Structure formats: C-alpha cells, structure tokens
Amino acid sequence: MPELRKDPILGRWVIIAPERSKRPTYFHVPEVAAAEEDLKREGCPFCPGNEQLTLPEILAYRPDQSQADTAGWTLRVIPNKFPFLAFEGELEKEGVGLYDRMNGVGSHEVLIETPEHNSTLASLSLSKFEDVLWAFRDRISSLRHDEKFKYVLIFKNQGRAAGATLEHPHSQVIALPVVPKAVVDEMNGSEKYFHYRDRCIYCDIIRQDAADGMRVIEENEDFIAITPFAPIAPYEFWILPEQHYSIYEQINRRQIENLARIFLQTLRKMDAALDNPPYNFMLHTAPLGDESNEYYHWHFEVMPKLSIVAGFEWGSGFYINPIPPEDSARLLREQTIHS
Amino acid sequence: MPELRKDPILGRWVIIAPERSKRPTYFHVPEVAAAEEDLKREGCPFCPGNEQLTLPEILAYRPDQSQADTAGWTLRVIPNKFPFLAFEGELEKEGVGLYDRMNGVGSHEVLIETPEHNSTLASLSLSKFEDVLWAFRDRISSLRHDEKFKYVLIFKNQGRAAGATLEHPHSQVIALPVVPKAVVDEMNGSEKYFHYRDRCIYCDIIRQDAADGMRVIEENEDFIAITPFAPIAPYEFWILPEQHYSIYEQINRRQIENLARIFLQTLRKMDAALDNPPYNFMLHTAPLGDESNEYYHWHFEVMPKLSIVAGFEWGSGFYINPIPPEDSARLLREQTIHS
Numbered sequence: 001m002p003e004l005r006k007d008p009i010l011g012r013w014v015i016i017a018p019e020r021s022k023r024p025t026y027f028h029v030p031e032v033a034a035a036e037e038d039l040k041r042e043g044c045p046f047c048p049g050n051e052q053l054t055l056p057e058i059l060a061y062r063p064d065q066s067q068a069d070t071a072g073w074t075l076r077v078i079p080n081k082f083p084f085l086a087f088e089g090e091l092e093k094e095g096v097g098l099y100d101r102m103n104g105v106g107s108h109e110v111l112i113e114t115p116e117h118n119s120t121l122a123s124l125s126l127s128k129f130e131d132v133l134w135a136f137r138d139r140i141s142s143l144r145h146d147e148k149f150k151y152v153l154i155f156k157n158q159g160r161a162a163g164a165t166l167e168h169p170h171s172q173v174i175a176l177p178v179v180p181k182a183v184v185d186e187m188n189g190s191e192k193y194f195h196y197r198d199r200c201i202y203c204d205i206i207r208q209d210a211a212d213g214m215r216v217i218e219e220n221e222d223f224i225a226i227t228p229f230a231p232i233a234p235y236e237f238w239i240l241p242e243q244h245y246s247i248y249e250q251i252n253r254r255q256i257e258n259l260a261r262i263f264l265q266t267l268r269k270m271d272a273a274l275d276n277p278p279y280n281f282m283l284h285t286a287p288l289g290d291e292s293n294e295y296y297h298w299h300f301e302v303m304p305k306l307s308i309v310a311g312f313e314w315g316s317g318f319y320i321n322p323i324p325p326e327d328s329a330r331l332l333r334e335q336t337i338h339s
Numbered sequence: 340m341p342e343l344r345k346d347p348i349l350g351r352w353v354i355i356a357p358e359r360s361k362r363p364t365y366f367h368v369p370e371v372a373a374a375e376e377d378l379k380r381e382g383c384p385f386c387p388g389n390e391q392l393t394l395p396e397i398l399a400y401r402p403d404q405s406q407a408d409t410a411g412w413t414l415r416v417i418p419n420k421f422p423f424l425a426f427e428g429e430l431e432k433e434g435v436g437l438y439d440r441m442n443g444v445g446s447h448e449v450l451i452e453t454p455e456h457n458s459t460l461a462s463l464s465l466s467k468f469e470d471v472l473w474a475f476r477d478r479i480s481s482l483r484h485d486e487k488f489k490y491v492l493i494f495k496n497q498g499r500a501a502g503a504t505l506e507h508p509h510s511q512v513i514a515l516p517v518v519p520k521a522v523v524d525e526m527n528g529s530e531k532y533f534h535y536r537d538r539c540i541y542c543d544i545i546r547q548d549a550a551d552g553m554r555v556i557e558e559n560e561d562f563i564a565i566t567p568f569a570p571i572a573p574y575e576f577w578i579l580p581e582q583h584y585s586i587y588e589q590i591n592r593r594q595i596e597n598l599a600r601i602f603l604q605t606l607r608k609m610d611a612a613l614d615n616p617p618y619n620f621m622l623h624t625a626p627l628g629d630e631s632n633e634y635y636h637w638h639f640e641v642m643p644k645l646s647i648v649a650g651f652e653w654g655s656g657f658y659i660n661p662i663p664p665e666d667s668a669r670l671l672r673e674q675t676i677h678s
Contacts, residue, residue, distance in 0.1 A: 003663075005568055005569035006569055007567070007568070007569040008528075008532070008540060008544070008568065008569075009524075009525055009528040009529055009532070009540055009541075010524050010525065010528050011528060012569070012571075012656055012657075012658075013569070013657060014569040014570065014571055014657075014658045014659070014660055015657075015658070015659045015660065016569075016660050016661075016662075016663050016664075017659055017660070017661055018661060018662070018663060018666075084659050096568075097547045098540070098543050098544065098547060099547075099568045099569075153655055153657070155655070163652075176657070180655040180656050180657035181655070181656030181657065182655045182656035182657070183655070183656075184656075185348075185349050185656070186348055186349065189347075189348040189349050189350060190348055193347070193348070201347060201348055201437070202348075204437050205347070205437065208436045208437060208438075228346070229344055229346070229347065229435075229438045230344035230345055230346040230347075230351070230352070230353040230355075230438075231353065232351075232353055282655060313502075316492055316494070316519040316520070316521045316522070316621060317351055317519050317520030317521035317522075317524070318351075318352060318353075318354075318492070318515070318519035318520065318521070319351075319353045319354070320353070320354045320356055320423050321353055321354065321355050321356070322355075322356055322357060323355075323357070324342075324355050324357060325355075327357075
C-alpha cells in the first residue's frame, strides 16, 4: 500500500509508492528501450483490439454503441496498471512523532485520447479535442462524490523527456486525499492579493495582459492564451477563461468549444515553432469542496520541456529562463500553422 | 542585462537571462556533443595551464605561492563566462502594473574543486575536500559585504543529467538580490513550528531521527546524515550540524573536518550503491542579514538524479518516490566503500 508523507517544514506531500518500482521504465532510462521491446511483443495496451491488456474501463465514448472493453471507442478511461495510489481502503491518518502520514488512498486513471496510436493530442479534430475536454470534466464530476478526495489532478506528459512512458496519446487523472503544494501556494497567493485589493489576481492579469498585448498568443470570446510574466520554462504558456470561475467543471458547451479551439491552436503553434517538443500540461482548478470563491481562477499551464532542469533550480525554487515571455509570445502568436 | 521577475501569485523569482541562450549547450541536448567538440579543440577551460581561457580568478588556493591566473593552484574560483546575472550596475526595482521586476544584478562564480580533470568531488582526499568546504565559507563571507545581495546560493550539478555542462569537477556560487523561494518556504515553515513549540524543527528532526535510527546513514561528533521523512527523490539525503546554527559561516575548524568526513563518506557510499549517479547538492543557509535566529538550521541537501521528473511533479509540487527513505538509508548505511 503506498503511503502519503508530509514534509514537516514545507507542508509538501510526497507519495512513497514502493509498488511503483515494479514499473519497468521508472528508473534507469537506458532500460526504457528494453521495456519498449516487451510492449511491442504484447502490443500497445492503449490500442483498440487490446482492451484485454488493460483493467476494465471506467468511461468510454462509443459513438457506435459498442460493448465496454471492446474496440469501437473514440476515447477511453482506464485505471492505471501502475497506480501511484490504491483505490481500495479507508483513509487512515497518523502522526509519527513530529511527522504526519496517511495511507495512500486515491485513484490513478489513464485517459486514452484517441484510438490512433501514431496520432497526437494536437492533431485531433476540433470535435475529438472537445471530447477530451468533456472527459476531464466528467472524471472530476464523478470523483468529486468520494469524500476521501480533496483534489483531482489532471495532467499530460507528452514525450519521453516529459515523463511519458507510452507513446499512445494519453493524459492522466489522479484523485488525491490532499491538495498539491502548487495549488495550495496559488490559493494562498491569490487569496492574499484578494484581501488587499478585493479583486481576483488572475482577472487582473488577464485585464493588464490583454490591454498591452505583449504576452498574448491567442484570444477568443471566452479564453486567452498568454505567456506568464515570470515563466519558469522557455515557451511556458497559460490558457485562462476570461470570466471568473474557480473550478473547471463550471465550463459550458460554448466555452468547451472555444477552449478546444484556443488549446488546439496554441499546441499546434508550439509544435510548429519548436518542432514537436516534449511537453507537459496541468489543469489548475480549485480543490474539491472549494467550488466557488472570488480569488481563485482555474486555468491550464503548458510547459514545453526544452532544457534540463538543473539541480539548483529544482532545489532552490529559483529558475532561469533564457527566453523573455514577450519574445516567446510573439513567436507563437506569429507562427503559421496548417489547419 | 538579465532581469529578475516575480511571479505575482507565488512570489517566486525567475531570472530572464537572454544572454544565456548564447551558451551553446543550454537548449537541444543533441547539440551538446558538438559543443563538446569545440571544448576539446580549445581544451578544458578549468584545467591548469588553460587559465587564459577563463576570466581572472577571484580566489585560488596556491600552496606553492604561484602567481594568480597561472597553474599551481589546487582550488580556483572564477567568474562564470555565461553568468545568470550581471555583476556591474546598481539594483533598480520597478513595478509594471501588477508585476514586479528588478534588473539582474548579482554574481555567478565557478568553484573549480580540483586541477584534475578526470577526478570527482567524491574522490578528493579529505584535506582537499575540506578546502572546498572552506572555499564555500570564504565566498559567502566575501559576498556578504555587498549590500545588494540577500542570498548566496551554493550548489553543484554533477553529470549531464543533473545539468552539468562541463565535466571538470566544479560547483557554483551565485549571489542574489532576492531570496530563493525554497529558502523562503523553509524559513516560513520552520518559523511557524518555532512559534508553536519554541523549538527548532531541524533540531527536533535530528533528535527524533537519531533516536530511532531508521533514516540515519552516518553520524559523527558534529554532523548527522539522514534521508528525510518525505523525500522528493529516491536516495535524497541531508547533512545537518547536530548543534543549532542558522548560517554555514559559523562553522569552525573541527566542524569542517567532521563535515568533510561525513560528506565524503556519504557521497562515496552513494557512488558505490548507485554506480556514480548524476546528482545535485545545494547548501541551505539563512539569508544574508538573518545571521542568527532560533528556528532556521543550515544544512546540505543532496539529490541523486535517477528518474525523469514528470511534468505533473514539476507543475504540481506533488512528488512520487518509489524508494522509502528507511530503505535508502539502510542501503547507504550498510554500503561498503574502499577508503
């Protein structure tokens, strides 16, 4: 059973998941090639026809009304075979002297974005991309009912250098009994700003950045894509709803369409400008149970992985970025794509 | 001129250093090989005899009394040729709407740990290792006099995967006009603990961990090496002084000897157990101007770089570690080394 442990100084939670070292590719990158050979022999577990290689599906979009765990789906959500957390069991919290821990109860799902192995998220059609965005919403809405969970973390690792172990396009959904430190820090920072100014800091950022335009990549009726003022990675960009909402689930149909449009467009520009870089994105949304507040504003953060993060950046929380965000925004804004 | 920008939500500073993209190996790892060819043609700038390839030295230990910027040194500190920050100029701070920035005034030095290109820090003799530790102290003591600086960051990247671009053994010294977020977070966390308990949290950790012994790797008269309760990386370990000191500079001669002993021993055990892994370490010491407080306790944090940090770990501040720190401590504790 994995275990959650809290750093007593920083308040940061870490999953200690010994089972996970069974996962063949986690350590020693040179062994990745060997693990991939295994996969090739058995076939890709995320490909249609190989549904028996995965655990039973949690959700699937099947326009042809085909049966669960057979081919025919256009999007499929399954439990991760190498989960970070155990789904079964009650949450038990305990102190160990000055330390705090709890058992690692949570869920870890894989969202297979398309049946096509050699496709990418950025090459999906607009309507298939909308399906992925709906599935994110469906999974949060469903996991919210379990009172053990305080946060649903949705993210994507694209490419080996960004942490992906399987090529078939997928993202991940993790339900956690704690709130990740990055979200706690954002909640605290934006609440502090709100107390002083009585305004949402993200709304203020959108207002100021849309007005001067220097860091804007794209904008439509409902969303804006910008590079942040102090990005920790070259070409990092954020996509934010223009209207203030704390949680992603409040998104409506028209907004999903506009989000799909701006998200696809910016990913395609990034792929064209940076030659299909490895990248990560993460949905930043308010914790479960904090559905509506005036200071937190949900958004996506996208980070191309272009450079090695040196130790001191990791250990110090102090980052160096050789590309001013005004330059990266201009390059992405002006990038032409085939669409 | 590089620029320092503050993330308005998280309070985290980022250096935007466009000059640095001139550095050939920062982007696109495949080009590293080409850059190394260049180096081989000109020779390693950190090797004795090549002193003219570097900027004039800031400090050198020369037991033979040889002249500055010639061979004969056993340890040498030089300005980084590709600095993150500019040394010249006055600090100017300004607001830009809701954002804050300042010009990137600071210093960035390279500490060449040994004249021997093919050596490693862990294979230095005890007395040469002590010299490195003295040099850390010398540089902080000297940089402290410049009132522009709020922090001196000392760290090492060993190996390509840990961010090192040159093989010749070296560490880095960066003087900053701001305090890195990791240190701010540690100061805040330990101050909060102190307010409630009137004790230093690090002293409490040392007391509890030394008593149960589960996470202890080594211990001597003055220092303890432990794996932390909630490590973010496999085999991460910390070295702490047993007595409470806020800043590294308070170290005395006997303590330097004991620190060199435990540091060398643990690095050698790590190298033996993990087959000379890439790694990073960083000195965590209280900010300049906060020399003596009851809650912060200086220490070194060492992180072998064994796995790719996936996007969600980077973006969420939520880490997964497949190796319980009790297991890694036992393995390192029991590891035999040739000494």
